[in-house]
Amino acid sequence: MPNQELLPHLFRTEYRKIVSVLCRHFGFDQIEIAEDIASDTFLTAVETWGLNGIPPNPTAWLYHAAKNRAKNYLHRNSIYENKIVPGLQKNNSVIYLEEIDLSPQNINDSQLQMMFAICHPSISTEAQIGLSLRILCGFGIEEIAGAFLTNKETINKRLYRAKEKLWDEKIKIELPGPSEIDERLETVLKTVYLLFNEGYYSVSQNETLRKDLCLEAMRLCYMLVENKNTNKPQVNALLSLMCFHASRFEARFNKNGELILYEDQDVSLWDSDLIRKGEYFLNCSASGNTVSKYHMEAAIAYWHTQKEDTKEKWENILQLYNQLLQIEYSPIAALNRTYALSKANGKEEAIIEAEKLNLTEYRFYFTLLGELYIDIDNEKAKLSFQKALSLAKTRTDKQTIQKKIDKL
Amino acid sequence: MKEFIMLFRADYSKIPKDSPEEMQAMNKKWMDWIGGIEAQNISFERGKRLTPNGKIVRANGVITDGPYAEIKETVNGHATVKVESIEDAVKIAKVCPILTVGGNVEIREIDLL
Numbered sequence: 001m002p003n004q005e006l007l008p009h010l011f012r013t014e015y016r017k018i019v020s021v022l023c024r025h026f027g028f029d030q031i032e033i034a035e036d037i038a039s040d041t042f043l044t045a046v047e048t049w050g051l052n053g054i055p056p057n058p059t060a061w062l063y064h065a066a067k068n069r070a071k072n073y074l075h076r077n078s079i080y081e082n083k084i085v086p087g088l089q090k091n092n093s094v095i096y097l098e099e100i101d102l103s104p105q106n107i108n109d110s111q112l113q114m115m116f117a118i119c120h121p122s123i124s125t126e127a128q129i130g131l132s133l134r135i136l137c138g139f140g141i142e143e144i145a146g147a148f149l150t151n152k153e154t155i156n157k158r159l160y161r162a163k164e165k166l167w168d169e170k171i172k173i174e175l176p177g178p179s180e181i182d183e184r185l186e187t188v189l190k191t192v193y194l195l196f197n198e199g200y201y202s203v204s205q206n207e208t209l210r211k212d213l214c215l216e217a218m219r220l221c222y223m224l225v226e227n228k229n230t231n232k233p234q235v236n237a238l239l240s241l242m243c244f245h246a247s248r249f250e251a252r253f254n255k256n257g258e259l260i261l262y263e264d265q266d267v268s269l270w271d272s273d274l275i276r277k278g279e280y281f282l283n284c285s286a287s288g289n290t291v292s293k294y295h296m297e298a299a300i301a302y303w304h305t306q307k308e309d310t311k312e313k314w315e316n317i318l319q320l321y322n323q324l325l326q327i328e329y330s331p332i333a334a335l336n337r338t339y340a341l342s343k344a345n346g347k348e349e350a351i352i353e354a355e356k357l358n359l360t361e362y363r364f365y366f367t368l369l370g371e372l373y374i375d376i377d378n379e380k381a382k383l384s385f386q387k388a389l390s391l392a393k394t395r396t397d398k399q400t401i402q403k404k405i406d407k408l
Numbered sequence: 409m410k411e412f413i414m415l416f417r418a419d420y421s422k423i424p425k426d427s428p429e430e431m432q433a434m435n436k437k438w439m440d441w442i443g444g445i446e447a448q449n450i451s452f453e454r455g456k457r458l459t460p461n462g463k464i465v466r467a468n469g470v471i472t473d474g475p476y477a478e479i480k481e482t483v484n485g486h487a488t489v490k491v492e493s494i495e496d497a498v499k500i501a502k503v504c505p506i507l508t509v510g511g512n513v514e515i516r517e518i519d520l521l
Contacts, residue, residue, distance in 0.1 A: 315436075318440070318443070319436070319439055319443075321443060322439045322440065322442060322443030322446070323439075323443075325443055325446035325447055326442065326443075326446050326454075329446060329447075329449045331449075333447075334446075334447035334448070334449070337443055337447050338447065341440070341443075341444075345440065353444050353447065356444070356447075356448055357447060357448060358448075
């Protein structure tokens with residue numbers, strides 16, 4: 001790996017590990033100190049490696065440097081606690097100078113526990129995603145601002161407020177007990193899925209950033225699968241779903257960054273390796289007797305990996321959407337279900353059902369109506385697409401809809 | 409919002425059950441009907457389906473078996489739905505698959521008091 005790529009890469013992979021381990025050691029209320037120590041370690045690496053060249057084992061160098069910094073901090077802190085503030089509290093809680101454990105096992109455990117601490121239901125999902133990106137994925141504040149299409153100050157404020165809230169709640173860095181884990185896992189999975197969607201459907205033009213968000217979400221989910229306490233059917237279902245979606249990453253955009261619709265995608269660009277992984281995790285998810293919305297969505301995504309339009313495919317997708325909607329309503333699921341209905345039962349029936357939905361603030365509602373009316377009432381199709389056009393926000397969306405109108 | 413119970417009545421002998429394909433086709437109709445309701449973000453709860461056999465107990469100690477010779481139509485299922493008015497419930501019931509086999513839907517408001 002070329003030198004100029006090595007440090008950003010290491011930052012991405014190691015920053016979160018150092019922060020998680022230190023934070024678990026110090027306690028969540030010391031998270032800013034843990035972040036400072038980790039940042040300072042990387043700053044020193046930039047300086048030292050620039051002068052002396054890259055050490056033979058860069059990761060070990062970073063761990064060693066972080067450990068020393070943490071020890072110095074603890075040492076200073078204990079002098080302060082023991083000598084400068086003597087006797088103020090009889091049972092003062094001294095932070096002991098025990099060894100900081102940067103073993104692979106502890107790194108994994110700490111990151112997983114950190115995930116549960118950050119995805120705590122007491123803070124908003126936006127804050128959860130922001131903190132996950134910063135602490136679990138090692139994203140810079142600027143990158144996070146880019147992903148959310150906002151500025152650095154807003155993100156800094158949002159992250160600070162979220163941390164403050166977690167301090168107030170006295171959040172501990174630990175895995176929830178068995179009685180609590182399913183409920184807490186639901187919040188974690190929701191955050192992971194939103195993180196993935198943030199990348200997959202992002203309005204950001206930065207394709208590398210979008211892809212990174214998706215890969216990070218998959219990595220976090222994989223960590224949950226690897227731990228026996230969190231390796232649950234719904235976790236495997238979510239991972240399967242993300243594998244299936246990610247398999248189409250290369251086929252979704254053309255060279256100009258314009259979105260290519262599913263029907264027009266070049267199947268040879270689909271990643272067959274990820275499809276196989278998706279199938280593997282879908283099989284793993286088929287245990288126990290819980291059926292989550294992720295199961296339904298993964299199964300729907302599986303059928304989408306079969307490009308050919310068969311009766312069987314659309315009938316299955318329709319029934320899966322019928323079940324998904326019974327678990328949880330969402331406008332997108334309602335619209336997609338109606339599309340599947342048109343494929344399985346015919347356009348006439350789907351038009352009647354579509355008009356009942358009345359989701360008039362959604363652009364997709366009008367593109368769906370437009371699609372359904374093609375060849376049945378082209379005038380109505382045109383009107384629907386025009387309404388969709390007036391609701392479209394990005395340039396890519398507008399181009400896609402305009403093409404549909406021009407074809408009529 | 410008001411809550412309504414829907415009682416599905418039909419003559420069991422008229423419900424297609426001769427082949428797995430027929431039964432599956434009927435099942436699909438029900439699933440598509442329910443999916444269409446849920447797609448409108450209407451709170452709908454499927455009740456349990458009932459088998460055709462049963463007994464009727466009367467005060468004079470007379471117990472009779474079903475199916476009930478005197479009435480052809482029997483209740484074979486129910487559901488609850490939350491909508492603004494009985495007219496909205498009627499709109500939903502108008503496309504219920506039970507109508508395709510000569511059955512009917514009785515809609516009754518649940519007394520929440």
